[in-house]
Every structure is written in structure tokens, then in C-alpha cells.
Amino acid sequence: MTTPRAGRREWTALAVLCLPLLIVSMDVSVLFFAVPHIAASLQPSATQVLWIFDIYGFVLAGLLLTMGNVADRIGRRRLLLVGAVAFAAASLLAAYATSAEALIVARAVLGLGGATLMPSTLGIVRSMFHDEAERAKAVGIWSAAMAGGVGVGPVVSGLLLEHFWWGSVFLLNIPFMALLLVIGPILLPESHNPSARVDLLSAVLSLAAILPIIHAIKGIAADGWWLTELLYAAVGLCAAVAFVVRQGRVASPMVDLRLFRHKGFGGSVAIQVIGMFGVMGNAIVITQYLQSVLGLTPLVAALWSLVPSVVVGAAAPTAAALSTHVGRPVVMGGAFIVAAAGFVGMLTARADSSVVPVLVAATFVAAGLVSVATLVTEYALGVAPAERAGSVSALVETAGEFGGALGMAVLGSVLGAVYAARVSDLLPSGLPGSVADAAAETLGQATVVADHLGGGIGQAVLDAGRTAYVDAMHVTDLVAAAVLVVGAVLAVTTLPRRAGGPSAAEPQVRLEAGSAAYGERG
Structure with a gap:
């Protein structure tokens, strides 16, 4: 039986699907520059500031699995359009919030909308692209849009805040959601599994x-x-x-455990965790290096951080095309090694070096990890029966949320511990104990102490903090590189060469039969 090929309609529909994906991923990072403006306007407490930042990601991660199953049940296009309405309404509420509590609630509803949008988009991609090579290319574009949104968010935020009030960073979402509501019903196919239950x-x-x-x-x-x-x-x-x-x-389970019997499915979930571990770990290291060590303004730092995106945009489709010739596991393993080499390359960065070394190294990291994310997502979708596309998409994305949180926690802890140990040896002698303790907490605190002290002693504290941070960054980079090498080994040893094909045909049939059986029992 010939596999149907995608036409102009499907590729145009993919471009439409990238709109909500870009916006949802942008909202992860769009508040980076807006916090001082929000603080001046709404006067939130320190705890409320944390909730304004974190509630979006918490709700998004917590509801992905549920909304993936809802998409399978009621229809992925239908849930996508409902999510677009919710996201637009929440954006309006956030833009005109008159208190910190109102903004926190609006951000929570934004997370709910995002949770309906993300698995729905990937589930629709699975239903539109049946050919393996075309699906790999489509998921590559999907992943590039996701990564691009996170990178573009701070830049867009900075540009808007140059000319408008802080609520404008939320109003930007509304025209994109409106466009989706107009074009989506025309171009996007509906797909669902009537036997699914929530x-x-x-x-x-x-x-x-x-x-x-x-x-x-x-x-x-x-x-x-x-x-x-x-x-x-x-x-x-x-x-x-x-x-x-x-x-x-x-x-009718939210996660079909029998998928894990398929060789490589569990490994692909683990690889997604490791990949996002590296992505978020790299983000926390690079952001502070550009701003606090090299002294770039937030907007300039954000603009420089877009440089790797030029290469990343081509990396995902290239990896997808290459995988059809040598197999996804080999390409994923190689991509992990490329990213690990990028982390090692950051050892060339110094407190007084230019921005070039770290950007070149970051380009290798980003290109490698986006390629991994593209291939592992497409691999998991290829294993799953089409009627479970929403729930499998949600599972992969939830694994990514866990990986990102782990990357921030583990690598952030390594960074902080090494910094504290190193800076104590570099601070000038004679500082009061409380001042030295404050400077040893973080590079940000060391900068505050240096500004307060002023003069030569202040500069000495700042130099000590920057040197200690770079030393800590190098240790963190080596830890990240080691974890990515483990990911490369997992990719090559636990994943079969293809998600489909002769070796996987029988398990695939068994999974589809099992899904039908679930429908009969439900």
C-alpha cells in the first residue's frame, strides 16, 4: 500500500500550526525584561514575582498529559481552536491586570491555553504527514519554531518595552491567535479517536x-x-x-504503557529528558555570562543570543534529512556529541574575552540539541498509533519539561557551588564578613556589593566575582558535556535504526490492535 504524500495544503497548514507554537514558546521567556516595569506598576512581593514567572510553566507542564488525551477524545483541531480563544483572552487579562494577583491568575490561564495548544499542534502534524521522511521534516520545522520562540521572546519583549507599557508583551499574542482562529478551520484537518476516554x-x-x-x-x-x-x-x-x-x-489510559514495550520508546523519552537538560542548562549559563561577566545590556545580550538561531534553523531539517540515510539513532548520537563539543568549546571563554568564543560554542550546543529534539519527537510519533498522537505528544513534551527543570536545578547547583568555593579565594582581604558572604552568594550579589563599595576595592570584588563565575561555568560545562555523552550512548545503543519498517512492523500492528481493543472495552 502506497503511503500518501503531503501536498501544498499540508505544508501550508504546518506554517499555520507554527503560529501558536511560536507564541506559546515565546511566553516562556517574554517576561525576562518586563519584570522591572511590572514591579514598578503592580508592586508585587518577592514571592509574587516568582509566581508570575513560574505559574505559567507549572500549569503548562501539569496539564500537558491531560490535554493531550482531551485532544485525542474531542478532536485536535477543535481543542487547538478552543485553546487559541483561551490564550487570547488570558493575554488580554494579563495585559490589563491591575494587581499582582490578577496577573498571576492570568498567567495560569495562559498556561492552560498553552497546554491545549502544544500537544494539539504536534498531534495534527502526525495526522497530516504519513510519509516517514516528510513527517521528519515537518517535525523539524515544528521544533525549530519552538526553539525560535524561546530565543525571540526576550528580544521582542525588549523592543516592545522601548516604546510601550509592559502589557504590550501580552497583547502581541492576540493577533496571532485571531489569525489561527480564521485560517485554522479552513486549512487544518480534524482528527480524533472517538473511543478515547479522559x-x-x-x-x-x-x-x-x-x-x-x-x-x-x-x-x-x-x-x-x-x-x-x-x-x-x-x-x-x-x-x-x-x-x-x-x-x-x-x-483508556492517559499514557499507554504498552508503548514502552516497543524497543526504543522508553529510550526516546529518556533522550528527550537529557536533551532538554542541556538546553536549559546552557540557557542559565550563557544568559548570566553575557550580562554579568561581559557587561552587555539585556537587550544587546538577547540580540547576540539570536546568532545561534541562524544555524539552528537549518540544523533540524538537515538532521531529519540525514536520518533517512543513516538512521535516527546515529544522527541523534552525533548531534549529542556536537552539543557536548560546544560545551567543551565554552572553556575558551574568559572574563575578559570577546563575545565570539561563547557564541560559536553556543551555536554547536543549540544546533546539536535542537536536532536531537526534532528526531526524538518524530521517532516517538512514528512509533505511536495515529489515534494516540495527542497523548504521546503530551508525554514527550512533559518529558522535556522535566528535563529542562532538571537542567536548571542540577547545573544551576553545580554553578552556584563552584562559584561560592572559588570566589572566597579571590576576594580582596579585609572585607567585613557580611560583605564577603554576600559577594560569595551569586555573581549578581557580588555586582551589587562592588557598586556599593566603589573605587578600587569595588572593582577588585567585581573582578573576583567574574573570574569565579567563569571558573564555575567551565566546571558546569564539563558536567553538561558528560551528561550529553551519556545521551549519545543511549541513542546509539537503545534505539533501533528506524521507528517503522520491517523490524518494527509487528509491534506497530500490535499497538494499533491494542488501541482498538481499548476502544471496545471503553
Whole structure:
């Protein structure tokens, strides 16, 4: 039987799908520059500032699995359009929020809208592109849009804040969502699985597992290993165990555990975690280096950080095309090595060097990790039966959220620990104990101390902080590189060469038959 090929309509529809994806990913980073403006206008407490930042990602991660299953049940296009309305409405509420509490609520609704949009877009891609090579190229474009949104967010935010008030960073979402609502019903096909069911207890357990664990990871990254964070993690792990047990017992599970019997599916989820571990770890290291070490303004730093995107835009489609000749595992393994080489290349960066070395190294990191994300997402979609595309997309994206949180926590902790140990040896003698302790906390605190002291002693504190940060960055880069090498080994050793084809045909048929059986039982 000949596999149907995609035509102009499908590729145009893919471009339409990239609109919400770009906006959802931009909203992860669009507040980077807006916080001082929001603080001046709404006067939030320190805790409220954290919630303004974090609630979007928390809700997004917590509801991805649930919304992926809702998409399979009611239709992926239908949920996408509902999500577009919710996202536009929440953007309007956020733009004109008159209190910190109102902005937090609006950001939570934005996270809900984002959770409906992301798995729906990828599920529709799965239903439109049946040919393996075309689907790989389409997912490559999807991944490039996702990565591009995160990178463009701070730049767009900075440009808007030069001319408008802070709410403009949210109003930008509305015309894109309106365009999707107009064009989507015309170009996007509807696809769903009428036999799918949404198990409410599974939805509650997924939230009870994901939210506490991500909260604990973020807390450990910020404050260290405190009892409160460990309790959050314990609650989340218990809920996760209960969630997995229930998935094996209900007629229509949110996560079809039998997918993990397919050789390579579990490995692909692990690879997604490792890939996003590197992405977010790289982000926290580079952002502070550009601003606090090299002294670039936030907007200039954001503009420079777009340089790797020029290469990244071509890396994902190139990796997808290459994988059809040598196999995804080999290309993923090679991409991990390229990214690891980029982390090693950052060892050339110094406190007094130009921006060029770190940008060249970051380009290798970004190109490698975006290629991995593209291929592993397409691999998981290729394994899954089409009627489970929404839930499988949500599972892959949830794994990415965990990987990103782990990257921030683990690499952030390494960065902080090495900085504190190194800066104590570099600070000028004779500083009061409280001043030295403050400078040893973070490079940001060292900068504040230096500004307060002024003169030669202030410059000496700043130089010590910058040198210590670069030393800590180098250690962190080596840790990240080692983790990515593990990812390369996993890719080559645990994944079969192809997600489909003769070797995978029988498991694929078995999965589709199993899905049909689920429908009969439901």
C-alpha cells in the first residue's frame, strides 16, 4: 500500500500550526525584561514575582498529559481552536491586570491555553504527514519554531518595552491567535479517536505528580536541599507511582504503557529528558555570562543570543534529512556529541574575552540539541498509533519539561557551588564578613556589593566575582558535556535504526490492535 504524500495544503497548514507554537514558546521567556516595569506598576512581593514567572510553566507542564488525551477524545483541531480563544483572552487579562494577583491568575490561564495548544499542534502534524521522511521534516520545522520562540521572546519583549507599557508583551499574542482562529478551520484537518476516554483520577494524579516534582526541582536549584523541597518531591513521586499503576488498570489510559514495550520508546523519552537538560542548562549559563561577566545590556545580550538561531534553523531539517540515510539513532548520537563539543568549546571563554568564543560554542550546543529534539519527537510519533498522537505528544513534551527543570536545578547547583568555593579565594582581604558572604552568594550579589563599595576595592570584588563565575561555568560545562555523552550512548545503543519498517512492523500492528481493543472495552 502506497503511503500518501503531503501536498501544498499540508505544508501550508504546518506554517499555520507554527503560529501558536511560536507564541506559546515565546511566553516562556517574554517576561525576562518586563519584570522591572511590572514591579514598578503592580508592586508585587518577592514571592509574587516568582509566581508570575513560574505559574505559567507549572500549569503548562501539569496539564500537558491531560490535554493531550482531551485532544485525542474531542478532536485536535477543535481543542487547538478552543485553546487559541483561551490564550487570547488570558493575554488580554494579563495585559490589563491591575494587581499582582490578577496577573498571576492570568498567567495560569495562559498556561492552560498553552497546554491545549502544544500537544494539539504536534498531534495534527502526525495526522497530516504519513510519509516517514516528510513527517521528519515537518517535525523539524515544528521544533525549530519552538526553539525560535524561546530565543525571540526576550528580544521582542525588549523592543516592545522601548516604546510601550509592559502589557504590550501580552497583547502581541492576540493577533496571532485571531489569525489561527480564521485560517485554522479552513486549512487544518480534524482528527480524533472517538473511543478515547479522559480518566479524571488519572488527570488528578498526573497533576499531583508533575507539579510537586517540578516545584521541588526549581526550589532545590534556588535554595538548596531543604526539607520542604524533599517533601514536595516525595509527594510527587508517590503520586507518580499511583499514576503509573492506574494506567495499567483503566480501559483508556492517559499514557499507554504498552508503548514502552516497543524497543526504543522508553529510550526516546529518556533522550528527550537529557536533551532538554542541556538546553536549559546552557540557557542559565550563557544568559548570566553575557550580562554579568561581559557587561552587555539585556537587550544587546538577547540580540547576540539570536546568532545561534541562524544555524539552528537549518540544523533540524538537515538532521531529519540525514536520518533517512543513516538512521535516527546515529544522527541523534552525533548531534549529542556536537552539543557536548560546544560545551567543551565554552572553556575558551574568559572574563575578559570577546563575545565570539561563547557564541560559536553556543551555536554547536543549540544546533546539536535542537536536532536531537526534532528526531526524538518524530521517532516517538512514528512509533505511536495515529489515534494516540495527542497523548504521546503530551508525554514527550512533559518529558522535556522535566528535563529542562532538571537542567536548571542540577547545573544551576553545580554553578552556584563552584562559584561560592572559588570566589572566597579571590576576594580582596579585609572585607567585613557580611560583605564577603554576600559577594560569595551569586555573581549578581557580588555586582551589587562592588557598586556599593566603589573605587578600587569595588572593582577588585567585581573582578573576583567574574573570574569565579567563569571558573564555575567551565566546571558546569564539563558536567553538561558528560551528561550529553551519556545521551549519545543511549541513542546509539537503545534505539533501533528506524521507528517503522520491517523490524518494527509487528509491534506497530500490535499497538494499533491494542488501541482498538481499548476502544471496545471503553
